Amino acid sequence: MNRRDKKEDEDSGSTFQNLDKTTLLQEARYFNSTPVNPKKCIHILTKILYLLNQGEKLNTQEATDIFFATTKLFQSKDVVLRRLVYLSIKELSCMAQDVIIVTSSLTKDMTGKEDLYRAAAIRALCTITDSTMLQAIERYMKQAIVDKNPAVSSAALVSALHLSATVPDLVRRWVMEAQGVITSDNAMVSYHALAVVAGARRNDRLSTVKLVTKLARTPLRSPYALCLLIRHAAKLAEEDQSDASEPYIDFIESCLRHKSEIVVYEAAHAIVNLRKSARDLAQAVSVLQIFCGSSKATMRLAGARTLAKLTAKHPNAVAACAVDLENLISDPNRSVATLAVTTLLATGAESSIDRLMKQISSFMSEISDEFKIVVVRAIRRLCSKYPRKHQSLASFLAGMLRDEGGLQYKTAIADAIIALVEENPDAKETGLAHLCEFIEDCEHASLAVRILHILGREGPKARQPSRYIRYIYNRVILESGPVRAAAVSAVARFGAARPELLPNIRVLLARCQLDDDDEVRDRAIYYSAILDSGDAELINDYIINVPIPNPVLLERALHHYLTSDLASTEDFNIATIPTLAEESQEPKEAPVEIETRAPTISREEQYADQLKAIPGVEKLGPIFKTCEPVDLTEPETEYRVQCVKHIFARHLVFQFECTNTLSDQLLEKVHIRLESAPGYKILTEVPCEQLPYDKQGSIFCLLEFPESPIETLGTFGATLEFVVRDCDPTTGLPDSGEGYADTYPLEEIEISCAEQFRTRAASDDWEASWERAATADEACDTFGLSQTDVGEAAKAVCEHLGMPKAAITGDAVKEIRGGGIWRGGTPVLVRARLVMAGGAVTMQLIARSPREDIATLLLAAVG
Numbered sequence: 001m002n003r004r005d006k007k008e009d010e011d012s013g014s015t016f017q018n019l020d021k022t023t024l025l026q027e028a029r030y031f032n033s034t035p036v037n038p039k040k041c042i043h044i045l046t047k048i049l050y051l052l053n054q055g056e057k058l059n060t061q062e063a064t065d066i067f068f069a070t071t072k073l074f075q076s077k078d079v080v081l082r083r084l085v086y087l088s089i090k091e092l093s094c095m096a097q098d099v100i101i102v103t104s105s106l107t108k109d110m111t112g113k114e115d116l117y118r119a120a121a122i123r124a125l126c127t128i129t130d131s132t133m134l135q136a137i138e139r140y141m142k143q144a145i146v147d148k149n150p151a152v153s154s155a156a157l158v159s160a161l162h163l164s165a166t167v168p169d170l171v172r173r174w175v176m177e178a179q180g181v182i183t184s185d186n187a188m189v190s191y192h193a194l195a196v197v198a199g200a201r202r203n204d205r206l207s208t209v210k211l212v213t214k215l216a217r218t219p220l221r222s223p224y225a226l227c228l229l230i231r232h233a234a235k236l237a238e239e240d241q242s243d244a245s246e247p248y249i250d251f252i253e254s255c256l257r258h259k260s261e262i263v264v265y266e267a268a269h270a271i272v273n274l275r276k277s278a279r280d281l282a283q284a285v286s287v288l289q290i291f292c293g294s295s296k297a298t299m300r301l302a303g304a305r306t307l308a309k310l311t312a313k314h315p316n317a318v319a320a321c322a323v324d325l326e327n328l329i330s331d332p333n334r335s336v337a338t339l340a341v342t343t344l345l346a347t348g349a350e351s352s353i354d355r356l357m358k359q360i361s362s363f364m365s366e367i368s369d370e371f372k373i374v375v376v377r378a379i380r381r382l383c384s385k386y387p388r389k390h391q392s393l394a395s396f397l398a399g400m401l402r403d404e405g406g407l408q409y410k411t412a413i414a415d416a417i418i419a420l421v422e423e424n425p426d427a428k429e430t431g432l433a434h435l436c437e438f439i440e441d442c443e444h445a446s447l448a449v450r451i452l453h454i455l456g457r458e459g460p461k462a463r464q465p466s467r468y469i470r471y472i473y474n475r476v477i478l479e480s481g482p483v484r485a486a487a488v489s490a491v492a493r494f495g496a497a498r499p500e501l502l503p504n505i506r507v508l509l510a511r512c513q514l515d516d517d518d519e520v521r522d523r524a525i526y527y528s529a530i531l532d533s534g535d536a537e538l539i540n541d542y543i544i545n546v547p548i549p550n551p552v553l554l555e556r557a558l559h560h561y562l563t564s565d566l567a568s569t570e571d572f573n574i575a576t577i578p579t580l581a582e583e584s585q586e587p588k589e590a591p592v593e594i595e596t597r598a599p600t601i602s603r604e605e606q607y608a609d610q611l612k613a614i615p616g617v618e619k620l621g622p623i624f625k626t627c628e629p630v631d632l633t634e635p636e637t638e639y640r641v642q643c644v645k646h647i648f649a650r651h652l653v654f655q656f657e658c659t660n661t662l663s664d665q666l667l668e669k670v671h672i673r674l675e676s677a678p679g680y681k682i683l684t685e686v687p688c689e690q691l692p693y694d695k696q697g698s699i700f701c702l703l704e705f706p707e708s709p710i711e712t713l714g715t716f717g718a719t720l721e722f723v724v725r726d727c728d729p730t731t732g733l734p735d736s737g738e739g740y741a742d743t744y745p746l747e748e749i750e751i752s753c754a755e756q757f758r759t760r761a762a763s764d765d766w767e768a769s770w771e772r773a774a775t776a777d778e779a780c781d782t783f784g785l786s787q788t789d790v791g792e793a794a795k796a797v798c799e800h801l802g803m804p805k806a807a808i809t810g811d812a813v814k815e816i817r818g819g820g821i822w823r824g825g826t827p828v829l830v831r832a833r834l835v836m837a838g839g840a841v842t843m844q845l846i847a848r849s850p851r852e853d854i855a856t857l858l859l860a861a862v863g
Contacts, residue, residue, distance in 0.1 A: 019051050025062060031069040038078035045070070045084040052091050063095035074105050079116055086120035093128040103129060111140055118144070119155035126159035134163070134170055145177040145193075150186035157181075157192035164199050172200045182225065183218065190222035198232055203694045204663070205239075205636075212236060216251040223260035230255055230263070234270035249274075256287050265291065265302050272310045281317050285310070292324040292340075297333045304328055304339040308374075311346040319347045329359050337363060338371040342378035350386045357396055364400070369409040376400065376409075380416035383424065390427035394420060398434040407444050414438070414447060418454050429462055436471040448479065449486040456490030460497035469494055469501070473508055481517040488512050488520055492527035496543040502531065537772060545763060549577035552605050557622030564619065573825040576624055576649060578604060578758060603628070611646060611653065613686055614700050620648045624823045627755050629657065632718065632746040638662050639744050641720060645755055647823050652680075654749065656699040658720070660691045663729040667691035668739065670722040672699050677714030677751065679706030691722070693729075709822075709857040714751055720744040753861030754802030757828070759820035761806040766817055770848070773829050777852035781859050785841040790814050790834050793841040797832060800862065812836075826854050 027044045030036065048066060052058070058066070070088050073081060089106075093099045106128075109121035122144055125137065144156035157178060164171040178196040181189055194215070201207040212233050220226050230252055237248040255267035264287055271284040288310075291303030304325070311318050328340035341360050345353065360375060376397070383393050394417065401413050414435070421431035435451050442448045452472060459468040472494075475487040488509070495505030509531075512524035530542055554577050561572050603626040611617050629642040638661055646653035654674075660667050671687035681704040688697035705712050725739035763769075787793035794814040798805055807818035816832040828849040834841055845862060847855040 019047055021051065021056055021058070021062075024048055024051060025065065028066045028069045031072045036073065036076065038076055038081045041073060041076070042078075042081050042084055045081075045088055049084070049087060049091060058092075058095055060095060060097060063092050064097045067092045067096035067099060071102050071105070074102075082117060083120050086117075086124040089124045090127045093124075099128045100130070100133070103133065107137060107140065110137075110144070115149045115152060118147075118149070119151040122152065122155045122159055126163055134167060138170070138173070142174055142177045145174060146180060150184070150189050153181060153184070153189045154186070154192050157189065157196050160196050161192065161199065164196070168200070171196070175200045182215070183220065185221055187222035187224055190220060191224035191228060194220075194225045194228050198228070203661070205236075208232065209236060212251075213247065216247070223258075223263045226255065226258070226260070226263045227266040230266045230270050234274060237274060253283060256283050261299060265299075265306075269306055272306055281314060282320075285317050285321065289321045289324050292321065292328055297336065300328065300331065300336045301333065301339070304336050304343065308339045308343040308346075311343055315347045318343060322347070329356075334363050334367040335371055338367050338374055342374055345378045345382055350389065353382065353386065353389055354392060357392065361396070361399075365403070369406050372400070372405065372409050373412045376412040376416050380419055383416065383420045383427070387424045387426070390420060390424050391430060394427060394430045394434060398437070401434065401438045407447065410442075410444060411447055414451060418451075421454070421458055428458060432458060432462060432468060436468060439471065439475065445480055445483055448475065448483045452483070452486040452490045456493035459490070460494050465494055465498050466501060466504075469504070469508075476508075476512060476515075476520075481519060484512075484515065484517060485519045485523055488523045488527065492523075492531065492543055495527075495531050496539045506531065540765070540768070540772075545765065545769075547575075547579045549574060549579050550602055550604070553577050553602070553622065556608065560618060560622060575821050575825045575827070576622055576823075578602065578625065579760075602626075607644065607646065607655070610655070610698060611700075613698070614653065614702055615684065615686075617653075617702075620651045622648075624648055625755070625758055630749070632656075632749070633744075639667075639720060641746055643718075643749055645749075645751070647755055649824050650705055651683075652703045652705055652751070654701040654703070654716075656701070656718075656720075657696055658688060658691055658699065659696050660693055663693045664726060665693070666725045666727045666734045667722040668725060670697065670699060670720070672701060672746075673719045673721050673743075674701055675717030676703070677716055679708070679711035680704065680714075680716075693727075705823075709756075709853050710860055712751060712756065713753065713857075713861060716749040716751070718746040718749055720746055752800070753858060754800065756823045756857075757802055757820040759801065759803045759807075759818055759830075761804050762809075762817035762819070766819075769819070770817075770829055770831065773848040776848045776850050777855055778846060778848045779852065779855035779859050780844070780846045781862075783843045783845065783862055785834070785843055787841050788839065790836050790841050793843070794832075794834050797834070797843065797862070801830065801858065803830070822849075822851075822854050822857075826851050828854055828858065830858060 024044070024047055028048065030044065031041060067089070070085055070092070073085050076082060076085075086106075089099070089102060103125065106121045106125040109117040110125055112118060122141075126134075126141075129137065141156055141160070144152050145160070147153045147156070160171050160174055160178070175197055178193045178200075182193045182197065184190045184193065197211060198208065201211060212229065215229055216233065220229065233248040233251050237245040237252075249271075252267050252270050255263050256271075258264050258267070268284040268287045271281065272288075285307070288303040288307050291299045292307070294300055294303070307318050307321055307325070322344065325340040325344050328336055329344075331337045331340065338360075341356055345356055364372065364375070379393055379397060383390060397413050397417055397420075401410065401417075417431045417434055420427045421435075432455060435455060439448050439451050442451070452475065455468055455472055459465050459472075462468070469491065472487050472490045476484050476491075479487070491505055491508055491512075495502045495509075506528065509524045509528045513521055513528070515521050515524065527543060530538055533539075554574070557577055558572070604623050607626050608623070611623070623646055625647040627645040627647070629644045632641040632643050633639060640659040640661060642657045644655040644657065646655060654672070656672055658670060668690055669687060670689075670691050671685060674682060676682055683702045683704055685702070686700040688699050691697045721741070721743050723739045724742050725734040725737070727734040785793045785796070787796060790812075791808075791814065794808045794816060795805060797803075797816060798807060802820075803816060803818050807816050809815050809817065812835075814834040816830065816834070819827065819829045821827055826849055828847060830845070830847050832843055832845045834843045836842075843862075845859060847858040849855040
């Protein structure tokens with residue numbers, strides 16, 4: 001008997017193995033037989049659904065053939081077969097043609113007496129019906145929403161949720177019925193009904209406020225609906241930072257005492273994630289503390305994970321849970337143990353680090369890469385928090401580097417060691433040594449290239465730079481082409497920064513000139529020529545401090561340059577392209593959390609396609625800078641307008657992003673009347689022809705900068721002008737008639753110095769750059785500032801000039817050091833000293849640039 005059971009277990013997984021699409025198409029013809037065997041049909045349909053869910057693609061003809069063969073099975077009375085027919089219709093509807101033909105059959109089942117058919121028929125019908133035919137079944141949908149059978153009601157509500165993405169106006173007409181079943185005894189019906197009602201009102205804040213306020217006083221029986229209500233209450237509290245948000249926080253805190261665990265957790269999670277600290281964070285923390293001691297692994301994971309996230313904002317609040325988190329270190333679920341340890345590392349004392357690290361190492365091999373990355377990020381924060389522990393932390397990270405793991409995991413470790421090298425001078429030698437050992441066996445070319453770049457940048461600054469050259473040159477001998485090319489660049493940096501090593505570096509570069517790879521040979525010849533020239537400025541600009549432009553924007557600028565007439569009249573200026581360093585000057589610290597990072601895209605890339613709406617924009621040259629959007633209206637007004645400033649070398653584009661928040665109005669011929677600042681020329685305007693409710697539209701104004709840089713500082717008056725047409729709030733269709741003209745005043749738009757420069761903080765060799773610029777034009781002046789604190793004054797000056805806060809150094813006497821590029825490609829260096837004198841802050845500002853008017857522009861902006 002046991003032997004037979006074992007054989008059945010072995011064969012059980014073979015039913016759907018090696019399925020062939022052609023064979024299934026042949027088998028589907030059986031559906032045309034009379035009569036049919038329900039069991040055989042069920043088996044064939046199951047195989048078809050399995051194949052589709054495995055990613056198998058059917059062409060239109062194949063899908064149509066199977067679809068129409070499946071419709072013959074409507075004659076069967078077998079319940080299981082009929083439900084599989086509905087599923088098949090849903091899956092095939094997006095691939096087959098003429099699927100609308102089964103509408104009458106589905107409508108009949110939807111309104112029939114068999115409840116098992118009705119729910120599935122509603123889902124299938126709403127999938128295949130287009131927006132024009134939904135009007136015919138609207139009455140049936142409203143009846144289904146309030147049906148006594150929970151399965152039917154829930155199916156209608158879920159279908160309404162899906163339809164709201166394509167026909168939101170139609171779904172809004174079903175809100176009254178959905179609102180009536182929010183208080184249903186069935187948990188899923190109540191949850192889905194609230195989702196439909198809240199979704200229909202998501203763009204109307206006042207209606208959402210009324211809904212949340214009303215339901216907060218109504219005892220909902222569904223824990224799922226309560227969780228959704230908590231999320232909406234938290235969103236309203238987040239948007240309103242005034243005292244008016246107190247009732248929402250009171251409601252969320254009251255849910256901490258609910259009998260359902262998921263409601264309690266949702267409330268605690270909402271309080272923890274509020275930007276505005278709740279009055280009593282201790283309640284939420286105590287709930288999470290109880291979760292950490294739960295017998296359920298899911299509750300322990302939820303508690304540990306949320307406490308880990310809380311450490312980023314309120315580490316002291318989490319410190320009270322230290323005992324409970326200590327108990328979780330030995331948890332059989334290693335994900336829970338990892339989160340507990342990383343949270344303790346973030347909140348614990350320096351004396352407990354070694355003990356916790358020893359406990360982590362005992363189970364590191366048992367957890368997945370994503371949780372290992374959580375540990376690495378926690379250790380990275382420890383390196384900044386306790387710089388004296390760098391030896392033990394770096395050794396632990398180096399041990400993790402030698403373990404097995406994927407590219408993302410290894411990159412996280414390398415990032416942590418690189419951050420340690422950059423932030424802690426005492427750890428530089430240790431960190432570089434670990435990186436050198438790692439690249440000896442690194443199997444990821446992209447990571448090896450990055451580490452070689454770091455070694456080339458930081459290695460020459462070490463006490464014994466020659467010790468790293470051997471590791472780098474080994475890569476030239478042993479690695480692939482891209483890694484060898486990166487090694488050549490790193491070696492050249494040693495020769496450029498350390499003259500005593502230059503003879504040896506020349507020998508190594510001469511050997512690299514015989515390499516098989518073109519890129520390696522070209523780099524070796526290129527760097528040899530620059531080093532042999534002995535020109536300090538040339539070596540600095542082309543080996544030591546080489547700006548890395550944004551590759552996407554560089555490609556666009558080069559394409560524009562080659563396809564326009566500029567190639568024959570002027571040289572390409574790479575300095576006008578934003579660099580990667582400028583886009584990531586002030587990185588934000590991430591909390592202790594498992595996260596998926598989306599690729600970062602610069603603002604210039606985000607708006608590039610939208611700017612193509614301006615006729616002749618390609619003739620303006622590459623975009624120099626796109627500024628952050630500025631609100632020109634209050635958030636709660638009927639029309640919301642933001643202004644995005646796009647800066648070109650000689651031109652300025654205002655992009656006005658407009659949103660109409662009135663559902664009973666359609667705006668037409670929307671444009672901006674600008675009161676231009678002196679010296680500016682308005683060249684063209686691209687109006688927005690229509691602005692329907694809750695749809696963003698853009699208006700573009702193209703202007704030419706004045707010739708004199710000083711005259712570019714000024715403000716623009718702006719008024720929104722449009723034609724209003726009343727419309728039906730449910731359908732969005734305008735009433736007959738031409739409408740009436742109206743205007744709406746906007747805030748003034750300021751063009752300052754910050755918009756016209758791309759700035760950066762001082763680099764390591766900034767003093768040398770400042771001395772080399774001694775022969776350039778210089779502008780200098782002394783200013784009395786309104787601030788009474790020198791630190792606040794320094795931040796205000798940086799914000800006014802567009803400088804990053806990293807440019808500020810010093811304690812009692814603050815110094816701002818940095819540089820940048822003007823929109824025309826002219827470089828500039830800035831130095832400011834701020835001191836307290838007689839209860840006021842005095843600042844001396846010096847700017848150096850090849851153009852005197854650019855240096856004067858910076859001083860004029862402050863004055």
